[in-house]
Amino acid sequence: MASNSAADIVDAVGGPGNIASLTHCATRLRFQLRDGEKADKDRAEAIPGVLGAVPQAGDRFQVVIGGGVQTVYNDIMALPVMAGGGGAAEAGSGESDADIKARERAKGPRGTNAWLDTLFEFLSDSFRPILGALLGASLFITFMALAATLGWIPAWNAPGVVLPPSWAFVNLMWQCVFIFLPLMVAYNASQKIGADPWVGFAIMAVTMLPGFTALGKTDDAVQTTFLGSNITTVQVFGMPLTIFDYSSQVFPPLLMAAVLGLVYKGLKKVIPENIQLIFVPFISMLVMIPLTAFLIGPIGVYAGAALANALSAINTFSPFIFAIVIPLAYPFMVPLGLHWPINAIMLLNIQTLGYDFIQGPMGAWNFACFGATAGVLVLAWREKDKQMRQTATGALAAGLLGGISEPSLYGIHLRYKRIYPRMLVGCLTGGLIIGIGSLVLGLKNGITTQAFVFTSLLTIPAFDPIGLYLIAVAGAFVVAMMLVIVSGYKNPEPAAAGAGAPAAGAAGRVSDEAQAVSGVAGGGELLPGGAGTAAAGTATAVATAAHGEAPDVGALIQVASPLDGTAVALDQVPDPVFAGGVMGPGVAIEPTGDTVYAPGAGVVVAAQPTGHAFGLQLDNGAEVLIHVGIDTVNLKGEGFDVKVKNGDRVETGTPLVTFDRAVIEKAGYPLITPVIVLNGDTFDTVDPATLGPVSHGQALLDVQKKS
Structure with a gap:
């Protein structure tokens, strides 16, 4: 990515002064x-090389x-405006990471599930910096598995097997990561929690x-x-x-770091600052090591074992259902970060059982995800969509070669809602193949692997039986890809409403959009995207017959003003969702x-009982949202x-709601x-018919039908 893109x-994020801190995964x-x-x-997603924004x-x-995130991160940090560490330095605040986090928490709750966000972020950041090492180690494991399959070496991970020195050395190349994984996690988790990572x-x-x-x-x-x-205990200090x-x-290490964070912060509050460097680490270690x-x-070991045993019991009861x-x-766990605890259980399975039974079915999901991306890539080539072609190519490469699904998810799938149902069919296909194959072959644990690997093309040899796994992931990939190619991934443009009453399908779409996006802003009120619920269509036909027929293609229709007041540009609204035209x-x-x-004449699709928003479907095909005030919900x-109420027929000038200005102004909205x-x-164009003083019923918006 060029420096100008950086x-x-x-x-797009508000300039260097708005950046408190920047990291990358x-x-x-x-x-x-x-x-x-x-x-x-929207501005961020329009930048070349950006797959999506969240x-x-x-x-x-x-x-x-995508995979080039490190380069982009370096390009951003190399910008002159980011000298000294970004916005914090430029603003001269000199804030540390801890100061920034403390200030952000002081603003109050970060949402209805802020604690859940924090938990997932803690888990993610504890593993994120070592993903590269894990990926590298997984490829060494795959190479060892392939060598054993081809007969070059004996079963490299079987008990009592002694490898030749050369192969034993290769084996050490992945063991160095997994044996010392607790230390890496302890460092990252301690750093995330605000303690000295080296103490952790x-x-x-x-x-x-x-x-x-x-x-x-x-x-x-x-x-x-x-x-x-069976456990081993020894008496130390009588315990x-x-x-x-x-x-x-x-x-x-995750539990240790969580407790260490509390101890560390508590000690910093009671120990004078001039001696903290010595005594905070010392007392932390004195308390935390025992x-x-x-x-x-032991609690961590047993907690992990309990979760692993629970999943193992489900798999033992029915590998078919589990698969x-x-x-x-x-597909729903990864966007929420819920897959991190499962990754930990995979590692525990390998250590305690000698194999893992989760990664095989997980591969069906990954390849269905990559298949859907491949389908989008095929369509992007057909449609000569350069931006999507670039996005899909990068996401597919990251998936097939690295087993990383996030570029596909955030760059494509979560942006186009038609993809997910088709991808789920691919997931189901792969799961059914694994489940049925396990029953036919008599596999008590389904498909297994003796190593923690990223499910990609390169790691297929690590799974047993390899034939069943290959058929399953191929089925998941092909089905998801073909469904996307056949049905497309873009949302179809809504058909214009017919003459007279609006089409039920159009009204339903408005309502669906409203439910999907309601609460984007204003503490849960009906806003962009949730506008469907409050969507209101309003337009007075200039080129229509007196009977309310839909205007001819290419004709001009107008949306009348629903209020007396002063019309201003949309970017004057103090809400980014409205002001940004979302x-x-x-x-x-x-x-x-x-x-x-x-x-205009039409039907009330959504009349909020709170009175703050209305959605109308007009006879001329326009769907309009009228949102009375900001945060008034x-x-x-x-x-x-x-x-009025939902379903009411209205004419131009029919009163929808009367509001008390004093109540709204007193509340500060x-x-x-x-x-x-x-x-x-x-429509081809939607332009203001007038800006400035306006009366209700006067032309407010000029809308040009597509020719």
Whole structure:
């Protein structure tokens, strides 16, 4: 990506002064912004090389790049305006990451599920920096599996097998990652939680020292049974210390870091600043090393084992059901970050069972995802859509070669709702093949793998039986791809309403859109995208017959003003969803009166009981949203006297609602009222007929039908 594109990304998120911090994962730039409303999603997605943009709670904003994210990150950080670390430095604030996070939390809740966002972010950032190492190690494992399949070496991971020195050395190339994985996770998780990452590393390292495991081999060691498992304990300071092999464990370091964060922050509050450098790490280690060894470590081991056993019980009960559920669940788990705990269970399965049974069905989901992307790529080539062709090519390469689904998900699938149902059919196909194949072949655990790998083309040899896995992922890929190619991925343009009453399908689409997007802004009120629920179509036909017939193709229709007041450009609305035109084109009115009237003859599709928004489908085909004020949904109907209900027939000038200006102004909500043509994409132009003083019934918008 060129440096000018890097600068465009910075501008799209509100400029360097709006960037509190910037990190990146395997595919995405992760911005912590000072004001999330300044970020422009549409502008970011229009930048060459950007696969998608994802606004998040807490003024966070993600820009999906794909496999080249590191280069883009470096380009951004190399920009002169980012000198000194970005916006914080430029603004001269000198804030640390901890200061930034504290300030952001001080703003209040980040949404209805802020704690859930924080949990998933903690899990994601604990693994994110080591994804490259995990991917590299998985390819070494695949190479070893392929060598064993071809007979070059004996079963490399079977108990008691001794490999020749050369192959033993190759084997060490992946073991270095997985054996010391707890230390890597401890470092990342401690850093994420705000503690010294090297202190977290050191605490976890104690449990992995040869001397720690040697304690279980002393004469004082006792073999006991706990929860059905044979464990080794030894008395230390009069207390039983459980000796585990913590290699590859991930739950203990995650729990340790969570507790360490609380201890660390507590100590910094009570220890004077001038001696914190010495005593905060010392006391943290003094408290946390015994706590981790005696309590947190064993809890983490057993918690992980309990989750793993629960999934294993489901798989043992019915590998057929398990093989179907996993591929169908993953498309919804990955966007939410719920797959991170499952990844940890995969690692635990390999350590305790010697194999994992989750990754096989997961491969069906991944290849269905990549197949859908391939279908989009084929259509983009046909349609000569250069931007989508570039997006799909990058996403498909990241998937097939790296097993990474995020570029496909965020860059394409979540942007076009037609893709997901077709992709799910591909997931179901792959799952059925695995489930039926397991029954036919008598596989008690379904498809398994003896290593943690990213499900890509390169890692297919790591699965057993390889033939069944290959057929399953190929089926998932081909079915998803063909369904997308046959049906298309873009949402079909709505047909214009017929003469007289509006078509039921159009009305239903308006209502669906409203439900899908309601609450985008204004604390859950009906807004762009959710406008469907409040969508209101209004237009007075200039070139129609007196009987309300639809105007001829190419004719001019007009939307009348529903209010007395002053018409202003839509970008004057103090709400980014309306001002950015996300809902559609239109204008806004600063009202001088207190009544909203129907802007044309038609049917009320959505009349909100709170009175703050109305959606109308007009006889001439225009669908209009009238949104009375901003954030007025919070009044819960106070100050609004609604005159109509859903399904009512209205004529131009029919009163829709009367509002009490004093109530709205006292509550501090802006009275400016957007008037939006929701189906503006079906017209050639939607332009203001007038700006300035306007009376209800006067022409407000000129709408040109497509020729």
